[in-house]
Amino acid sequence: MSADIVLWLVQDGITTGAIYALLALALLLVFAVTRIIFVPQGEFVSYAALSLGMLQTGQTPGTVWVLIAGGAIVAVLEGASALARREPARLARILAVYVAGPLAIAALARWGAAHALGLWAQMAIVAALVVPLGPLLYRIAYRPLADASVLVLFIVSMAAHYVLSGLGLVIFGGEGLRTNPISEARFDVGVLKIGAQSVWVAGASLVCMIALWLFFEHTLVGKALRATAINRVGARLAGIPAGLTGSIAFVLAAAIGAASGVLISPIATIYYDSGLMISLKGFVGAILGGMASYPLAALGALGVGLIESFSSFWASALKETIVFTLIIPVLLWRSLASRHPAVEDEEE
Amino acid sequence: MRTHARLAALAVTCAVAAAAAHAEITIGVTLGTTGPGSSLGIPYKNAFQLVPKTLGGEPVRYIILDDESKPDNAAKNARKFVTEDKVDAIMGSNGVPSAVAMTQVAAESATPMVSLTPVPPLAPERNRWTFVVPQPTQLMMSAVAQHMKARGVKTVGFIGFSDTWGDLVYNAVNALSASNGYKLVTNERFGRADPSVTGQVLKITAAAPDAVVVGGSGSPAATPQIALRERGYKGPIYHNHGTVNRPFIQTGKKSAEGAIAPTGALIVAEELPESFPTRAVSLDFVKRYEAAFGAGSRNAFAGYSWDGVALLDAAAKVALKKAKPGTPAFRAALRDALENVKDVIGTHGVYNMSPANHNGLDERARVLVQVVNGEWRLLK
Numbered sequence: 001m002s003a004d005i006v007l008w009l010v011q012d013g014i015t016t017g018a019i020y021a022l023l024a025l026a027l028l029l030v031f032a033v034t035r036i037i038f039v040p041q042g043e044f045v046s047y048a049a050l051s052l053g054m055l056q057t058g059q060t061p062g063t064v065w066v067l068i069a070g071g072a073i074v075a076v077l078e079g080a081s082a083l084a085r086r087e088p089a090r091l092a093r094i095l096a097v098y099v100a101g102p103l104a105i106a107a108l109a110r111w112g113a114a115h116a117l118g119l120w121a122q123m124a125i126v127a128a129l130v131v132p133l134g135p136l137l138y139r140i141a142y143r144p145l146a147d148a149s150v151l152v153l154f155i156v157s158m159a160a161h162y163v164l165s166g167l168g169l170v171i172f173g174g175e176g177l178r179t180n181p182i183s184e185a186r187f188d189v190g191v192l193k194i195g196a197q198s199v200w201v202a203g204a205s206l207v208c209m210i211a212l213w214l215f216f217e218h219t220l221v222g223k224a225l226r227a228t229a230i231n232r233v234g235a236r237l238a239g240i241p242a243g244l245t246g247s248i249a250f251v252l253a254a255a256i257g258a259a260s261g262v263l264i265s266p267i268a269t270i271y272y273d274s275g276l277m278i279s280l281k282g283f284v285g286a287i288l289g290g291m292a293s294y295p296l297a298a299l300g301a302l303g304v305g306l307i308e309s310f311s312s313f314w315a316s317a318l319k320e321t322i323v324f325t326l327i328i329p330v331l332l333w334r335s336l337a338s339r340h341p342a343v344e345d346e347e348e
Numbered sequence: 349m350r351t352h353a354r355l356a357a358l359a360v361t362c363a364v365a366a367a368a369a370h371a372e373i374t375i376g377v378t379l380g381t382t383g384p385g386s387s388l389g390i391p392y393k394n395a396f397q398l399v400p401k402t403l404g405g406e407p408v409r410y411i412i413l414d415d416e417s418k419p420d421n422a423a424k425n426a427r428k429f430v431t432e433d434k435v436d437a438i439m440g441s442n443g444v445p446s447a448v449a450m451t452q453v454a455a456e457s458a459t460p461m462v463s464l465t466p467v468p469p470l471a472p473e474r475n476r477w478t479f480v481v482p483q484p485t486q487l488m489m490s491a492v493a494q495h496m497k498a499r500g501v502k503t504v505g506f507i508g509f510s511d512t513w514g515d516l517v518y519n520a521v522n523a524l525s526a527s528n529g530y531k532l533v534t535n536e537r538f539g540r541a542d543p544s545v546t547g548q549v550l551k552i553t554a555a556a557p558d559a560v561v562v563g564g565s566g567s568p569a570a571t572p573q574i575a576l577r578e579r580g581y582k583g584p585i586y587h588n589h590g591t592v593n594r595p596f597i598q599t600g601k602k603s604a605e606g607a608i609a610p611t612g613a614l615i616v617a618e619e620l621p622e623s624f625p626t627r628a629v630s631l632d633f634v635k636r637y638e639a640a641f642g643a644g645s646r647n648a649f650a651g652y653s654w655d656g657v658a659l660l661d662a663a664a665k666v667a668l669k670k671a672k673p674g675t676p677a678f679r680a681a682l683r684d685a686l687e688n689v690k691d692v693i694g695t696h697g698v699y700n701m702s703p704a705n706h707n708g709l710d711e712r713a714r715v716l717v718q719v720v721n722g723e724w725r726l727l728k
Contacts, residue, residue: 005550012546019543057598174387175595176541176567195578268543269571269599277541312547317510317537319547 004191009309015198015267017305018205019045019260023282024301025212025294026256031286032229033249035150036142039157041282042275043164044257048130049265050168050272051109053177055122060113062171063129064106066164070136071102077139105129119182123262127255134254135247137164143243161276168272176274181266201263208259209298212252221248281308284323288330372407373664373673376429378440378450379464380417388442388649389417391641392464395653398636403657404664406673415441422446426453426461436673437682439656440464442649444512451478458676460663460683462656464649479686480707481656482648483589483612483696483714486520491610491714492561492586493524495727499584501559503533505552507545507572508563510537517563517588533557540568549575559583565590570600577603584608589648589714597722608727610714612696614651619726625698625712629658633695648696655694662692 023041030038051061075098082090105128112125141160145152183196216222228235228245236242260278261270268274285301304323311322377396380389396410411433415421422441429435430453438454439462441447447463451470454461454477463480470478496504506521508514514537522532533555536548549572552560560576560583562569569591576585587596587609597604613620614630621627633654634646663685671677689708692699697713716727 002554005554008550009547012544016544174384175593176599178570178599178601264543269541269567270543271541271567274541274543277539278543309544309547312538312542312545313551314547316507316548316551319510319542320539 005313007190007192009313010306011192011194011198013306013309014302015201015305016264016308017285017302018202019264019278020282020285020301020304021298022205022208022256022260023279024285024289024297025209026253027279027283028286028289028291028294028297029212029225029256030249030253031291033225034138034142034146034153034246035232036153037150037157037283038253039154039161039276039279040137040164041253041257042277042279043161043168044130044133044254044275045261045264045278046168046172046270046272046275047133047164048126048258048261049179049270049274050172050177051126051129052122052179052262052265053270054172055109055113055117055125056179057177058113058116060106060110061126061129063133064102064109065171066167067102067129067132067136068106070133070140071098074098074136074139102132105132119180126262127258130258130261131251131254134250134252134257138246138250143246146242146246165273165276168275172272174272176269176271177265178269179262179265195267197263197266201267204259204263208256209294212294225249281305281323284327287327290334371673372409373403374409374411374433374435375403375660376426376433376435376438377410377412378415378422378425378429378438378446379412380422380442380446381414383417385417385441385443385446389414391645391647391649392442392653394641395637395650396657397640398633399654399657400661403661404666404668406664406668411435415446417441417443417446419443419445419449423449423453426450427457430457430459434674435459436679437462437660439653439660444468451475454478458683459679460686462659462686464652464656475706477683478706479659479701481652481659481694481696482707483709484707485516485588486523487709487711488589488610488714489517489520489561490524490711491716492588492608493521493528493530495608495716496530496559496584496586497528499559501530501584503555503557503559504530505534505536505555505557505560506532506563507534507536507538507548507552507560509565509568510539513565513590514563517561521561521563530558538564538572540564542571545572545575546579548572549579549581552576553579553581557583559586561586561588562591563588566593567595567599570596570604573600573607574603592717592724593647594644597719597724600719604719605721607719609717609724611717611724612648612651612713613715614695615646615648615724616715616717616726617646620715626693626695629693630695651695655696655699658692658694659686659689659699662689 026041027038030036047063051063054061075094078094079091109125109129141156181197182200185196187194216226224240225245228240281304282301285304286297288300289296308323311319379392381393402408413425415425426438429438437460440450444465447465447467451474455474461478463478466482466484506518508517525532534552538545538548562572569587573585585607587607589611592609592611592615613626614634617630617634637650638645663682666685667678667681670681687701687703689699689701697709699708701708717724718727
């Protein structure tokens with residue numbers, strides 16, 4: 001194994017590792033704020049990548065139907081609760097947000113598919129399509145169960161994953177897509193030929209992470225999210241609404257998912273069911289980082305990318321086995337090293 | 349109550365009368381038109397809109413059921429066909445496990461089965477009743493092996509799916525290696541949805557083989573194709589018949605240019621030489637299929653349905669002389685006739701069955717195609 005092969009593998013590992021790191025952050029964020037192990041995180045990645053692919057081939061992304069249907073379901077739920085509380089005045093706002101909003105975005109996507117827009121405009125449309133799916137999913141699937149145990153929320157996550165990936169098969173079909181890269185330039189660095197898209201992936205991931213850090217450290221909403229993560233009951237007593245922090249966490253998770261999907265789609269073929277594998281790798285990264293610290297989770301995910309890259313060189317048939325076996329020693333070590341608090345979900 | 353009884357009596361009379369009037373042939377077809385195999389199941393089913401209304405000159409009725417791409421449902425449908433509908437033959441399905449599950453029912457009920465997917469070697473009793481329409485993997489890959497031999501390829505790198513399909517293609521290429529004078533130097537594997545195959549491709553380029561064979565299918569097969577070209581691999585890259593579709597080219601874009609794969613003749617029907625034995629049948633089918641389902645909709649799977657029907661048509665002509673449809677004697681006669689069909693021209697190739705060979709296709713059942721300017725074109 002020569003030095004240039006090592007360099008190639010490192011470069012490849014960092015590119016995929018950067019995506020895993022973004023997803024690890026999103027998973028950690030959602031888990032800290034809402035105690036949900038967010039399995040469908042990867043679906044945002046595949047929805048965003050495939051929506052962008054469909055826009056570029058001049059088709060209206062099928063995502064619009066999911067968005068409209070999701071909005072309609074939430075409108076019914078919210079409308080029913082508004083009527084039950086005898087506040088019919090809220091109905092107009094509910095209709096505007098959950099029915100007119102998705103329809104407007106759908107119209108925008110339709111228009112965008114018909115016109116050959118620039119890549120950035122297409123990405124903006126994809127963000128408008130995919131990001132609202134996060135809070136909609138939270139409202140439909142999780143908020144009614146917000147106080148359930150981690151295990152129940154996990155089972156809901158599995159169900160949501162199957163629903164979303166099944167819908168993905170219907171609206172995108174079974175074949176994969178690749179999108180046009182932001183730039184096709186290649187840089188010669190020693191023996192390496194680094195694609196500009198790989199630089200974009202690593203750079204954009206870094207920018208996202210810094211933005212998240214600034215958000216948590218320097219904004220009121222970010223601090224509210226952190227407070228909820230540290231102590232849910234205390235945060236609620238201090239007047240932070242639990243439903244709102246959940247929604248915001250899901251907006252962020254969906255945005256991170258959409259960004260990852262858009263970034264990775266030019267260098268990897270994405271299928272309707274690619275999301276699960278990508279988010280599971282992010283999850284492994286988050287576990288390697290102890291499921292508590294953001295920088296450690298990002299580092300862990302980067303490590304997953306590197307290990308994956310090297311094991312695909314040495315033993316390609318065993319690649320997934322190697323990556324997922326990593327969890328076992330880490331969990332063993334953590335359960336031996338840490339004091340064992342009683343099952344934590346019973347605390348409330 | 350009385351009206352109900354009368355209606356029931358009427359219905360029974362009608363059914364009996366209908367059965368007596370038409371000694372029609374009944375064929376039970378089960379396909380996975382929903383579920384994970386649906387992208388293949390739907391074209392398989394589409395072809396049944398175009399098949400003739402008779403088999404061997406006798407009117408025919410096709411009962412088409414969906415098995416949701418699940419083997420247990422395929423077996424359940426097959427059992428319903430033989431017990432309730434008293435069919436003369438069963439056809440299906442579009443997944444290998446589903447088709448294997450059906451062969452059991454075919455053998456138990458002594459009903460001939462036309463399998464629309466390749467099946468692995470079967471026990472003698474099941475094999476006796478099962479006839480396979482598509483080309484075996486090794487027949488397809490032999491076109492690749494011969495082409496490599498003609499080019500003087502001595503070393504071959506392999507990269508394929510980390511599943512049964514990857515194994516099947518690898519085994520076929522490996523079995524053909526001695527007779528065609530090349531050696532396999534790598535056996536790399538990748539997952540269908542893997543975001544990157546850089547590691548595997550580096551290993552292949554480090555081994556510097558004269559050619560690379562990819563054991564993938566459809567758009568996922570483009571992943572190693574792109575990675576090999578990006579890493580500057582200049583040798584020929586061969587695929588298999590599972591890759592000959594449009595999504596492969598759409599995904600591979602410029603990197604897909606020059607990729608070579610074997611396929612059934614109907615995919616490039618217009619380009620076949622006049623002397624090609626299936627040219628007329630392939631061309632006619634492709635024209636009618638695309639008239640019904642849109643330009644560019646042609647695919648190998650619909651062709652298999654058509655060829656299965658062509659086999660039954662040829663066999664029914666013989667069997668009808670011996671027995672009446674709907675009887676065990678007719679099913680046995682149909683099986684014997686299927687085993688002895690000679691020179692049945694389908695859309696994919698020419699079928700000559702024998703007790704030892706229940707597929708009957710030969711080298712006329714495959715051509716090599718190459719991606720040229722974003723289209724699969726006949727490689728001359």
